[in-house]
Amino acid sequence: MSPRHWALVGLAAVMTGGGVTVLCPADARADDYSDLLDILRAKGALTQGEYSTLLVRHLHRTAAPVRPARHAAAAHHDRPVPVATADDAGDAGGRMAPMVAAARQAADSAAASARSAQEAMLAAQSEIDSPSVVRIANYVPGKGLTFHAGPVDINFSGFINGFYSYNSPSGGRPVAGGLSTGGSGFDSSSVRNGLLPAGFIVKLTTTQSGIDLGAVLGMYPGIDNANPGAFNANSGGSPVGLGTPGIDLRQVYITAGTKSAGTVKIGRDLALFGSDAILDDATLLSVGSVGSNASPGNTSLGRIGVGYVYADWIPQISYASPVIHGVQGSVGIFQPLDEYNYAGDNLSASSIQHSSPMVQGKVTYDFKSGDLSGRIWAGFLVQHQQDLTGANIPTDARRGAMAEAGEIGAKLTYGRAQGVAYYYRGSGLGTTGLFFDGVAANGRKRDSEGYYVQGSYAFTKHFKLVGSYGVSNLYQAPGEDSSLLVRRNESEVGAGYYTLTDWLTLVAEYAHTQADAHGPDSARDNTVSAGAILFF
Structure with missing residues (x-):
């Protein structure tokens, strides 16, 4: 017999009255019900304790003629050995029918839940991989924040x-x-x-048709009042009330190139x-x-x-x-x-x-x-x-x-x-x-x-x-x-x-x-x- 059959034999030891009744290996055969219990346990619908209890109860109720164990017979030789009759089998079959139906229904429900969970997982993974989802890269101090928006990387940094x-x-x-x-x-x-003034720098990079592309916009405001002259925002300031700081938009450029050909x-x-x-x-x-x-x-x-x-x-x-x-x-x-x-x-x-x-x-x-x-x-x-x-x-x-x-x-x-x-x-x-x-x-x-x-x-x-x-x-x-x-x-x-x-x-x-x-x-x-x- 297979190892699972022997496992069923081991679990089929039950207490009957004051003695121990042991089912023979030939009687402890797997059937549809036990297979259903295996499926329910594998899918997580039954705990190990629930699985063991239902399996032992099922084996006990569906047992063929049984014989007591040797040590039990020696200890209780005066007790009659129970014999299964046709009426008992009918009663067991009548009791089993709703249990088998319930087990099958539970198995179908568990399978449906598993399929639903798998579909939800695949849908979530598809959403994560979608170009419309914005993700953030691991932060490196001083290197700004980098966001991945589909094929485009967006870096925001400054000082x-x-x-x-x-x-x-x-x-x-x-x-x-x-x-x-x-x-x-x-x-x-x-x-x-x-x-340095202050700086707020946005960089966008992507690869299209094998070409690495980039765009940079850097804004460099000061904290003191501006007084634009020959040097614009870098001219001497104006420490007078109601003033505003200067904005130096000194970086505005694009890049295109490859690692082997260089960059323009x-x-x-x-x-x-x-x-x-x-x-x-x-x-x-x-x-x-x-x-x-x-x-x-x-x-x-x-x-x-x-x-x-x-x-x-x-x-x-x-x-x-x-x-x-x-x-x-x-x-x-x-x-x-x-x-x-x-x-x-x-x-x-x-x-x-x-x-x-x-x-x-x-x-x-x-x-x-x-x-x-x-x-x-x-x-x-x-x-x-x-x-x-x-x-x-x-x-x-x-x-x-x-x-x-x-x-x-x-x-x-x-x-x-x-x-x-x-x-x-x-x-x-x-x-x-x-x-x-x-x-x-x-x-x-x-x-x-x-x-x-x-x-x-x-x-x-x-x-x-x-x-x-x-x-x-x-x-x-x-x-x-x-x-x-x-x-x-x-x-x-x-x-x-x-x-x-x-x-x-x-x-x-x-x-x-x-x-x-x-x-x-x-x-x-x-x-x-x-x-x-x-x-x-």
């Missing part, structure tokens, strides 16, 4: 910061094109943004030349040189103009190659920018005509060897400035100049220590901003160069100290003699960063800024800042 900055001039006279507030003669307090970008985004210099600058998370602290705009200067020229957010059509053994190349055409007289007083030329685009390119190499990792990069910039106008340029001269610049930098990380070194040189590039004072009033190009070095060490998982020094030099053009023009902007910065949570970092910083002219004028100031920046 917010605020600092109290106290600026104290150390004396001197204002320098044309200088970045120190030392000539103002007044201390100033402000509650302001640092080098069309729209407005951070340019290539100088981008690594500012992204690796520690003052990106703090304040640095304040610029106008009495009437702060959307951002401070950080190390802009005191170590590198601002990369800027420029309309572009650019291409980035695939990364091959850590090497990637990028090149693009960009909206040409005007030559700008930032120093004022007719010290520099200006232009508004552009028949050709600006061209920028960059090569990066990322590597890792044991505990040492880093990036080395080099870039260039070229733009033809046309129809220059200046105090010493004849109106009919139609003079032009080819602005050129190159850069090189490295960022190395070893354990808890990190270092950055950067250098740039340009002709017609200018200082602080692209093409600020790059051409003299006589139409001749000015050379410029600058660098910064930065070191940091993380003493714990949460606490890090950073120190940096940077210089930007602007030289006079041939035939020029301007003692008022800035010759050198420099600064030293020391800061401590404490990561309180995955989102929130507390910052305390000291910065010294100095501006020197080609003549005797010089200005110096000191700034202490403290605040917090939050990334989500």
Whole structure:
């Protein structure tokens, strides 16, 4: 017999009267009723206890002639052995009929319930897999929230910061094109943004016809009142009642490409030349040189103009190659920018005509060897400035100049220590901003160069100290003699960063800024800042 038949035999031991009645294996055969009980137990309609009770009762009622066990006969030899009669069989059959019917009905009901549950599960799974259902990916601190809406991924991220900055001039006279507030003669307090404003960035990505597509919209509001000028929201602010902050919609672009062919970008985004210099600058998370602290705009200067020229957010059509053994190349055409007289007083030329685009390119190499990792990069910039106008340029001269610049930098990380070194040189590039004072009033190009070095060490998982020094030099053009023009902007910065949570970092910083002219004028100031920046 099968194992289940023997199991039925074991369960068929019942108490009858004062003795034990044992059913023979031949009598304990499976039938339709016991099969139904098996089905009900398998489907969960019966508990193990209910199953055992019904099975034993059924076997007892349907038993054929029985014989007592040996030990029972020995103990109760005087008791008659019950014998099943035809009437008993009829009675048992009569009692079994409604039980079999009920069991069959219960089995059918259980089967229907199982089918219904399976259909509901399949329907729920289909709904989960439906493109109309929006799901959220696992959250990674600082990387924003990513939602999967069918074939489209939507990422929302951003940051917010605020600092109290106290600026104290150390004396001197204002320098044309200088970045120190030392000539103002007044201390100033402000509650302001640092080098970063706030940022709210939405990124959409998907793959269509084998092409990876993306769209980015980045909005960067400040916390101080805006007073739009030549630099729009980044101009000095207006600390007057009923003011409103400026909104800098600096990122609007699309991307299309593949991992093997590279990616094309069309729209407005951070340019290539100088981008690594500012992204690796520690003052990106703090304040640095304040610029106008009495009437702060959307951002401070950080190390802009005191170590590198601002990369800027420029309309572009650019291409980035695939990364091959850590090497990637990028090149693009960009909206040409005007030559700008930032120093004022007719010290520099200006232009508004552009028949050709600006061209920028960059090569990066990322590597890792044991505990040492880093990036080395080099870039260039070229733009033809046309129809220059200046105090010493004849109106009919139609003079032009080819602005050129190159850069090189490295960022190395070893354990808890990190270092950055950067250098740039340009002709017609200018200082602080692209093409600020790059051409003299006589139409001749000015050379410029600058660098910064930065070191940091993380003493714990949460606490890090950073120190940096940077210089930007602007030289006079041939035939020029301007003692008022800035010759050198420099600064030293020391800061401590404490990561309180995955989102929130507390910052305390000291910065010294100095501006020197080609003549005797010089200005110096000191700034202490403290605040917090939050990334989500």
